[in-house]
Amino acid sequence: MDSQRILADFFRKTWLYYVLSISLHLIASIVHVNFPRVLGNFTDELKEGVLTLDSVIQYSWILLAIGSGYAIIGGFAQYLVMYTGRFFEFMNRRKLFIHFAGLSERFYSRNGVGKLLSYFMNDVTAVRESISMGVNQTAGASMLLISTVVMLLLTDVPLYLVAASIFPLLLIPVVVAWFGPMIKKRSMGVQEALGAMTESAEEQFGGIRVTKKFAVEEVMGARFGVTVDRIRSRQLSLVRVSSFFQSLVPFLGATSLIIALAFGGYLTINGTITLGGFVALTLYIRMLMNPLQQIGNVINVVQRARASLERLNNLLSQRPDITEDDEALELDSTSGTGIEVRGLTFAYGESETAIEGERKMKADSVPGAGDKKGRSASVAESKREPGPGGNDSSGGEAQREVLRDINLSLAPGTTLGIIGRTGSGKTTLMKLLLRTYDPPPGTIWIGGEDVRRLSLKSLREGIAYVPQDGFLFSSTIRENIAFYKRDSELPEVERAAKLARVYDNIIEFPDKFETRLGERGVTLSGGQRQRTSLARGIIKDAPILVLDDSVSAVDAVTETEIMETIREIRRGKTTIVIAHRISALKHADAIVVMDGGAIVERGTHEELLAKNGLYRTLHDIQEEGTMRNGTGH
Numbered sequence: 001m002d003s004q005r006i007l008a009d010f011f012r013k014t015w016l017y018y019v020l021s022i023s024l025h026l027i028a029s030i031v032h033v034n035f036p037r038v039l040g041n042f043t044d045e046l047k048e049g050v051l052t053l054d055s056v057i058q059y060s061w062i063l064l065a066i067g068s069g070y071a072i073i074g075g076f077a078q079y080l081v082m083y084t085g086r087f088f089e090f091m092n093r094r095k096l097f098i099h100f101a102g103l104s105e106r107f108y109s110r111n112g113v114g115k116l117l118s119y120f121m122n123d124v125t126a127v128r129e130s131i132s133m134g135v136n137q138t139a140g141a142s143m144l145l146i147s148t149v150v151m152l153l154l155t156d157v158p159l160y161l162v163a164a165s166i167f168p169l170l171l172i173p174v175v176v177a178w179f180g181p182m183i184k185k186r187s188m189g190v191q192e193a194l195g196a197m198t199e200s201a202e203e204q205f206g207g208i209r210v211t212k213k214f215a216v217e218e219v220m221g222a223r224f225g226v227t228v229d230r231i232r233s234r235q236l237s238l239v240r241v242s243s244f245f246q247s248l249v250p251f252l253g254a255t256s257l258i259i260a261l262a263f264g265g266y267l268t269i270n271g272t273i274t275l276g277g278f279v280a281l282t283l284y285i286r287m288l289m290n291p292l293q294q295i296g297n298v299i300n301v302v303q304r305a306r307a308s309l310e311r312l313n314n315l316l317s318q319r320p321d322i323t324e325d326d327e328a329l330e331l332d333s334t335s336g337t338g339i340e341v342r343g344l345t346f347a348y349g350e351s352e353t354a355i356e357g358e359r360k361m362k363a364d365s366v367p368g369a370g371d372k373k374g375r376s377a378s379v380a381e382s383k384r385e386p387g388p389g390g391n392d393s394s395g396g397e398a399q400r401e402v403l404r405d406i407n408l409s410l411a412p413g414t415t416l417g418i419i420g421r422t423g424s425g426k427t428t429l430m431k432l433l434l435r436t437y438d439p440p441p442g443t444i445w446i447g448g449e450d451v452r453r454l455s456l457k458s459l460r461e462g463i464a465y466v467p468q469d470g471f472l473f474s475s476t477i478r479e480n481i482a483f484y485k486r487d488s489e490l491p492e493v494e495r496a497a498k499l500a501r502v503y504d505n506i507i508e509f510p511d512k513f514e515t516r517l518g519e520r521g522v523t524l525s526g527g528q529r530q531r532t533s534l535a536r537g538i539i540k541d542a543p544i545l546v547l548d549d550s551v552s553a554v555d556a557v558t559e560t561e562i563m564e565t566i567r568e569i570r571r572g573k574t575t576i577v578i579a580h581r582i583s584a585l586k587h588a589d590a591i592v593v594m595d596g597g598a599i600v601e602r603g604t605h606e607e608l609l610a611k612n613g614l615y616r617t618l619h620d621i622q623e624e625g626t627m628r629n630g631t632g633h
């Protein structure tokens, strides 16, 4: 998406409203500029003593008609643009959401949710203001300015007097050129500070329970205060320059009025122009003041909006770094769901998707990165072409390998257990299987196809992944369990809940499966939440099931029951069980032990015990713990 797309797309859809509104503004201004002329005539008749009671009433009606005509027509013109502005918000918030949803996990791990919310709220609103309030005021003000100047020229006021009076106004473009970039830069600073504050607030509220338990509200308050202070100081710096600018524009208008009064007054005294002409001139110049003030306003708003627009365009030009082949294949689970991993080495690498990162790269003008599209493509390309070690490297910088030379073969319909110390790369391996991050080509295969050649939809539909900390949405338990199959009947949802051993807990709630969960499912305990998330994975009944430490928060008895059930329902279906507790995976057809990003042992439970290696050590420690607990009872 090129940088002008947001506005171009919008105006293509709404230009008719704008044309209509500007035309109405023009009509309203034409009506309005008759005001001084009528008053000028009134003054002349008054001075000549020809004014009658009838003509006073007539003048009053004319002025009333001018006033109400201007209000009604101008008001409708304003409404049209305001309405269209709201449409802009609606259209672009939707567009942003869809765009955000298409970006990969790498993007989210580099850009906080708070900052993205700030784009949604502050930046879209800033642009909306400029294209609704800004367009309204610009249209109204410039029409009024033009028609006022035209009317001035049509009066019998000499041209040199008109020219002298409006001369200061010609300096306005110079002032705008001087202040505009300054306002834009400072607005950018304010928007960034607002983004940082939203991000901080989001994090602080998200972690409020931890804060309270550690009684560090004051520390967190002070930390939040820093972000608020930063906004204040940046706002003040913006207000200083924008207020000065905004007062300078009417000041030039006032100078015009002074010239009109002094020079026009002198010419009236010596009889060069009539009193009516003088009144009309000063009223016209006075009439210019409002539009000038408005134009000052608008320029301010537009400069701010330009900063926001730049941020939005920058965001919308972010390409998802996980993309599909043009000729992506569908995962065909009927032809087998065996999994092969061959020589897989992986490092997370630096972020190419951080928004600031991209801006910095733009400034540094990466060689060969002529435009954003080109750069994104080259980044994506560099990821597709791993270095000699098969590494997902870019830019040649040193990157820590999280997985090293992983080789695995899982026959269709069998169960693989993965165990290993924390941080040994188990979850990373699953993320690569799901292409949450891209593995180097030719390293992970499902059903005989490289996962990089499969369509993302079919790949992810083919795998039910149950993470350790499954996120629950703020909706009902039923909707959370039926997340993948939204049309599931209640009995199906209940069955999944029973299999995940969470049914009994759910039916104890007054609303049972219709119980609404708070943010992140706060009304459930850790174990209940984990089992609800497990039920969500079970109901999907995918060809491949991955349990990534999915029963770590349940007691040993329930864990055993769940694992027995899983063995039952997954008979003949490919399953991967990642666990820290040997009891959760000892029945697997094959078990691999990971350490430091590599597979250090493999075999069945009995074979591994016989090896006297890391698995045996883990087993003995866990057995000892179990025995101690047993003695303790």
Ligand SMILES: Nc1ncnc2c1ncn2[C@@H]1O[C@H](COP(=O)(O)OP(=O)(O)OP(=O)(O)O)[C@@H](O)[C@H]1O
Binding pocket: 109, 348, 349, 402, 420, 421, 422, 423, 424, 425, 426, 427, 428, 429, 549
């Ligand atoms: N998004 C990421 N960016 C950079 N490094 C990451 C990212 N996610 C994980 N890592 C790093 O990769 C390594 C492996 O993490 P991973 O989550 O795969 O381990 P794990 O074996 O699943 O651990 P655990 O048993 O604690 O869940 C860790 O050192 C971690 O710090």
